[in-house]
Amino acid sequence: MARARATARVIKHPGVEDVNVQQVLEALADPARRTVVRTLAHSTTHLSCGSFDLPVGRSTSSHHFTVLREAGLLRQYYIGTTKMNALRTEELEVRFPGLLNAVISAADNEAASKGG
Amino acid sequence: MARARATARVIKHPGVEDVNVQQVLEALADPARRTVVRTLAHSTTHLSCGSFDLPVGRSTSSHHFTVLREAGLLRQYYIGTTKMNALRTEELEVRFPGLLNAVISAADNEAASKGG
Numbered sequence: 001m002a003r004a005r006a007t008a009r010v011i012k013h014p015g016v017e018d019v020n021v022q023q024v025l026e027a028l029a030d031p032a033r034r035t036v037v038r039t040l041a042h043s044t045t046h047l048s049c050g051s052f053d054l055p056v057g058r059s060t061s062s063h064h065f066t067v068l069r070e071a072g073l074l075r076q077y078y079i080g081t082t083k084m085n086a087l088r089t090e091e092l093e094v095r096f097p098g099l100l101n102a103v104i105s106a107a108d109n110e111a112a113s114k115g116g
Numbered sequence: 117m118a119r120a121r122a123t124a125r126v127i128k129h130p131g132v133e134d135v136n137v138q139q140v141l142e143a144l145a146d147p148a149r150r151t152v153v154r155t156l157a158h159s160t161t162h163l164s165c166g167s168f169d170l171p172v173g174r175s176t177s178s179h180h181f182t183v184l185r186e187a188g189l190l191r192q193y194y195i196g197t198t199k200m201n202a203l204r205t206e207e208l209e210v211r212f213p214g215l216l217n218a219v220i221s222a223a224d225n226e227a228a229s230k231g232g
Contacts, residue, residue, distance in 0.1 A: 020226060021150070021219070021222045021223050021226050022145065022147060024222075025141055025144050025145035025219070026145045028141050029138065029141035029142045029145045031138060034137070095222075096218065096221070096222035096225070097218070097221065097222075098214050098217070098218035098221070099218040099219060099221075099222050101214070101218075102212065102213070102214035102215040102217075102218045102219075103137070103141070103215060103218075105212070105213065105214070105215075106137045106140075106211075106212035106213075106215050107137050109212070110136060110137050
């Protein structure tokens with residue numbers, strides 16, 4: 001009798017101690033990825049990948065989420081088949097105090113001054 | 117009679133209002149450029165381009181200084197034929213509060229933990 005196979009959708013994340021400045025800055029040095037980060041920072045809930053309004057195709061969008069996760073900025077998990085996203089705000093604040101908030105504020109201010 | 121031509125060594129810098137998050141993060145997302153920024157941040161004087169210990173050739177080094185200047189992070193000027201560099205700390209603090217200091221601190225901490 002065939003056994004039902006549990007499809008464990010395990011998503012790998014770097015430990016906070018492995019998060020490095022280079023990868024974090026590279027991840028944030030992209031407008032679409034900053035939009036993801038800003039949207040999550042201003043959301044009261046975790047958000048599915050599909051809920052972001054990014055001006056890129058699905059494959060590029062998926063790449064952006066991967067870059068953010070591998071840099072340690074996002075924690076991703078599944079609810080059913082939906083991939084959810086949370087910012088690793090507290091962990092990053094311990095690792096690199098002030099960095100994420102400063103980038104978010106800078107990007108917010110810039111977007112506001114452009115009416116975006 | 118030929119006139120002596122003054123070689124005005126004018127170096128262009130973006131106005132602080134034209135400094136943008138994208139360019140600043142791209143400029144900082146490079147280890148050699150972060151070394152320049154950290155070195156200047158910890159120096160009590162402005163420094164000549166030649167005084168930085170960068171693990172790259174002269175042409176690449178020159179490119180890094182240009183990227184930093186065009187992003188609005190450095191102010192460059194000549195003393196005789198020597199190009200000097202200053203961080204635009206105060207201007208950047210007004211434009212993007214906390215950003216430069218957070219990156220410098222993060223890079224300092226990371227370098228310290230690597231013994232670098």
